[in-house]
Amino acid sequence: MKQIKGVNDFVVKFANVNGTGSASANHLFAKAIFRMGVPVSPRNIFPSNIQGLPTWYEVRVSAKGYLGRRGGVDLMLCVNPQTMEDDIASIEPGGYFVYDSTRPLAPHLKRDDITTFGIPLTEMCMREFKVARLQQLLKNVVYVGALAALLDIEFSILKDLLNDQFKGKEKLISPNVHALEMGYQFAQENFKCPLPIRLDPSVIDAPHIRESKHILMNGNTAAALGAIYGGATVAAWYPITPSTSVVDAFSKYAERMRIDPGTGKRNFAIIQAEDELAAMGIVxxxxxxxxxxxxxxxxxxxxxxxxxxxxAYFAELPVVLIDVQRSGPSTGMPTRSQQSDILAAAYASHGDTKHVLLFPATPRECFDMTVEAFDLAEQLQTPVIMMSDLDLGMNDWMSPPLEWDDNYEMSRGKVLDADALDTAQSWGRYVDVDGDGICYRTLPGTHPDKGAFFTRGSSKNDMAIYSEKGEDYVQNVDRLLRKFETAKSYVPVPKVHDPIPVAKPKTKLKLGALFFGTSASPSYEAVEILADEGYPIDVMRIRAFPFHESLDAFVHEHDLVFVIEQNRDGQMRQLIMNECHIAPDKLTSVLNYSGTPITARTIARQIRQALNATSADIVKLHPETA
Amino acid sequence: MSYYKPKFQHPKLPKNELGYTVADYDGAVSTLCAGCGHDSISAAIRNACFLSAIPPHRIAKLSGIGCSSKMPTYFLGRSHGFNSVHGRMPSVATGASVANRDLIYLGVSGDGDTASIGMGQFVHLIRRNVNMTYIVANNGCYGLTKGQDSATADLGSVGKYGTKNPFDGIDLASLAVLQGASFVGRSFSGDKEQLEPLIRAAMAHRGFAFIDVVSPCVTFANNVGSTKSYAATRENLDAMPIDFVPMREEIRTQYKEGSSQTVTLHDGSIIHLLKARKDYKADSREDALMALQKANSTGKVLTGLLYLDPNSQDLNQVLELASKPLNSLGMDELCPGSRVLKSINEGLR
Structure with a gap:
């Protein structure tokens, strides 16, 4: 039987029961690979449940440093009988299956095109450990030990990690280490170790990752740190998966870093609001x-x-909102990832409104963009929404380390203090003195008799006096549009990479791909796959809305542009069409909206299909390329 | 309504200790209907701030939506104001208050804005004891949309179109007492002698001070059969007068022993409750609720200071906020710097 081979290049998936402590053991597995210096990307695929429902944890190891999902499973470790049938079916031919053999595998589940390893996890733990809770928890550690032998994970790293994890709870270290050793020994004695898929830290195809001293962290924690470093003092929120850990992390860091050393008082306020209406009102x-x-x-x-x-758009108030996107309303699929709030965020609210959006793709960018969001919001006096998602926010990603320039000063924008008000010849809150649509603001309590005004929605003139005159309204909203144009030169520019050289291209069409956020990693990978197949595709990663003018140019320079995103309606495609006035046929959607992060294979397959299906139409559109 | 407000000031207008005249606390000319109770509340707020010698620019005015929420334009023209969205002023005030604890916050709302669309936020504002004064101009109807019953309209009260309100009204004062508000008062827009000292006391109070002011709608709820008309309110008024002595002033008036209760606020200001009742202590929630229920069941409008806890912990204290306002902190106080970030990176490897 053919077996899948690969050094530092495979996908392991764990099938567990929620609430059994599997996530921390699986994390231990991923972190050990990370510490060995081999590129790894773990993903927790979990239900909206505290205990009992199926949960998965997927770990991709990629020598080239691909951090998106590849698609497919090479080794499945299954301790959840609820899902075993589907889990076994999902293994690639030539793959591997590890299961708890305390109960025998049902004959109909056996596949003869995969290699199966039974480890009596439950039996071993019942025998070795007396406390019921430990019997359950340590099953997970036993299988990590067995995988260490099967995949060649450095055992000492696992032990170090356990020591780190249980610092302060030393009693727990020895049973955990014992469980690791039990699994390791069992595998060594009963299976041929290591497998043809295995780790080797001496072989790395992506040296840049090792050189840049990557960290392993999730986007929500990075965003919270961005809020700390960016000088946020007020956080208001309402618990909702998958954004909850942003404020949890902000609270954790603030309690450590924002206590006034002299008085012990807090230089921050966190308010858990009664709902999201109030949370935003407080902000x-x-x-x-x-x-x-x-x-x-x-x-x-x-x-x-x-x-x-x-x-806030009409009253011109700086507001920072971190939207960690998930799927659907109501119960929805709150623990599944999507990029499906794009249009709702871009045009949030009634009346003529548009908002500045930022699209981070890595934890490092979550950190940087959160800081930038505060600067942009205050400079532009408008809401700024950072569009993260569950995949980025809640999963650990290998990321370049966070960096901070100690010379950073907050950009507070055009705010007049008492001195400035005294020397100003005249002042009106909504007078566009500089012609960029951004006016001068005053804060309550600044000056005894200058600068006070009434903040309200849209019924006002440029002196902030109540007005329902049509011309005042038009003047105001036209200025807001001017301000949105100004925003284009403030927001992060798109990232463009040199195209991958293709020796004998199979098409004369000039192809491009646009993507953003968590669609980026698998998109880069898919573009490499397709370049190998003879399809050269230029890429641009969108990082902000309003769109930079280079995006418009990118679309016009290409015959066909794929817009890769994770929602049903191609929302980014619609936004581009709408804002850049681009004919619909130019942009082809590549979509995944199943709730699990998009894979490189999905993207490559959809682009192949689109190229086959639309080449005739494209020729009609662009006869010179035929 | 008037459309012009003369700027002329009598040269001998009395000045308060900051050197301001009452006219310095004026706002724009009101656009409400002639005779609207709300204009009397605006005047009472203006007078209260003048008498208490509060620097106008240290007050922040907040409101929601409705006739009531237009009011802040008509007083304190030197104060910043924020006309927010319907029913959501409480959250805006909460954020403003924690961002700068040094300003004095004055919220103005209506019965629709507070008791219907804003009920959720109102209750949570009380629960958090945000340091502010919150005045509801309560007329039992929606004025700006032409007279629909509001949630505070009394059962059986007759609206402008002759129909009786079939639902029990929400009594905001009882609700506030029950929910734990640290200062609850009720008054009548036509009772300036009581309303002014009540507003002054509320603004001196540390914590959430709520005043429910019956403020008749002359256009849509001043008809026969309306329980919130001028005539009905005057007829059923059961007022407990009060006197307010700010902390800086010496006490000049002597009240006969047994005729008044005295309450001292955290800043040393004193409230005298005149014609005090034997069975009523202002620091007892039970007494306040009992008195309110008794008045309600006999169709009376009980007004005065209903409940006060002068030592409550406001939100800023509960959150243990630094004494320096959060909006004035700089990078030195807020940013841990690159060295700390390096050690965080180390912990993530």
Missing amino acids: VGASWNGARAFTATSGPGLSLMSEFLGL
């Missing part, structure tokens, strides 16, 4: 008063915050 109120304030939410929360986002 709006704090921003009105000149504090850097933010909230974090997900789809349903974004809907509730729309009303206030519109007010």
